[in-house]
Amino acid sequence: IAGITQAPTSQILAAGRRMTLRCTQDMRHNAMYWYRQDLGLGLRLIHYSNTAGTTGKGEVPDGYSVSRANTDDFPLTLASAVPSQTSVYFCASSESGGAEDTQYFGPGTRLTVL
Amino acid sequence: GQNIDQPTEMTATEGAIVQINCTYQTSGFNGLFWYQQHAGEAPTFLSYNVLDGLEEKGRFSSFLSRSKGYSYLLLKELQMKDSASYLCAVWDSNYQLIWGAGTKLIIKP
Numbered sequence: 444i445a446g447i448t449q450a451p452t453s454q455i456l457a458a459g460r461r462m463t464l465r466c467t468q469d470m471r472h473n474a475m476y477w478y479r480q481d482l483g484l485g486l487r488l489i490h491y492s493n494t495a496g497t498t499g500k501g502e503v504p505d506g507y508s509v510s511r512a513n514t515d516d517f518p519l520t521l522a523s524a525v526p527s528q529t530s531v532y533f534c535a536s537s538e539s540g541g542a543e544d545t546q547y548f549g550p551g552t553r554l555t556v557l
Numbered sequence: 558g559q560n561i562d563q564p565t566e567m568t569a570t571e572g573a574i575v576q577i578n579c580t581y582q583t584s585g586f587n588g589l590f591w592y593q594q595h596a597g598e599a600p601t602f603l604s605y606n607v608l609d610g611l612e613e614k615g616r617f618s619s620f621l622s623r624s625k626g627y628s629y630l631l632l633k634e635l636q637m638k639d640s641a642s643y644l645c646a647v648w649d650s651n652y653q654l655i656w657g658a659g660t661k662l663i664i665k666p
Contacts, residue, residue, distance in 0.1 A: 485561065485644070485656030486600070501653060533599060542587035542648040543607065548599035 445469060447549035449534050455555045456524050464519040464552050466534030472547075474540030475517040476501075477509060479530040480551075486533065492517055493540040524556045559583045561657035563645050568663045569635055577630045577643050577660045585650025591619050591630045592644040594659065600644055603630070632662075640664045 450465045468475065473494045478486040488501030492511040506528060508520045517536075521528055532552045537544035561581045569575040581589070588607040592600040606612055606621035606628060618631040630643055642659040649655050 483658055485658045486646075486654075487656070488653055491653070540652070542652060543605065545590075545602045545605070546654070548601070550599050 447534055447536055447547060449532075449549040449552050451552060452550070453553040453555075455557065456521075458524055458526060458556055460524050462521045462524055462554070464521075464532055464534075464554070466517045466519070466549060467515050468517075468534075468536045468547075468549075469515065470536060470538075470547070471514060472536035472538050473514070474537045474544070475511065476535040476537075476546065477507070477517070477519045478533045478535065479503065479528075480533060481530050489519065489532075491540075524554075526556045528554065529556045530554060559649060559655050561645055561647060561655055563643075563657040563660045565658070566661045566663065568665060569632075571635055571637060571664055571666050573635050574631065574633050575635060575662065577632070577645075577662065579628045579630070579645035579657055581626050581628070581645070581647045581655075581657075583647045583649040583655055586623060587648035587650070587652065589619075589621055589628050589648075590646045590654070591617075591628075592646065594642045594644055596641070603643075635664050637664050637666070 447468045476491045477489040490509040492498045534549040535546040537546045591603040594600040604619040611620045616633045644659045645657040646654045
């Protein structure tokens with residue numbers, strides 16, 4: 444693999460179900476991010492991690508949790524999905540999390556909660 | 558509050574030049590990014606500005622005025638493949654990227 448991979452590509456989920464979106468990068472980047480993208484809105488940061496073992500909350504963290512057990516993986520979990528979490532989810536990574544760092548994005552997961 | 562404004566949609570002709578504007582009001586400023594996003598795909602990096610002035614990279618240039626809270630992306634010699642959304646994003650004082658909603662650029666032959 445090269446870059447960032449996300450799984451699944453798309454998912455339809457019943458409300459109330461638990462779901463984990465997977466994200467793996469092979470660039471040995473320290474920082475990783477989860478965004479959601481909704482029509483008419485900019486990308487919004489859900490959670491981030493500046494290095495393995497640490498995580499932080501972004502703009503819209505409620506209803507989501509993350510973990511960063513190692514450098515490569517950064518899963519996003521919806522504990523009990525609700526229809527307002529219907530969105531396209533992008534995982535991204537950058538070398539160090541600094542302001543000048545380019546963020547590289549995965550292909551996205553399209554999630555529909557019914 | 559934090560705000561980034563971009564036009565929702567623009568139309569231009571193949572071979573022409575187009576300028577996409579971005580104005581921002583954020584808590585602090587640590588740099589501004591432009592990304593390109595084709596429909597159904599991930600955003601990809603175009604440019605980064607942290608100092609005032611023009612950064613040129615091939616057919617694409619990006620300008621920044623920090624005192625005016627303003628940037629633009631200039632695309633020259635437009636090609637059909639440039640049809641995409643262009644996203645403006647600002648690093649705020651909390652070192653988080655604040656994103657505009659994007660400008661959908663439609664290129665006509």
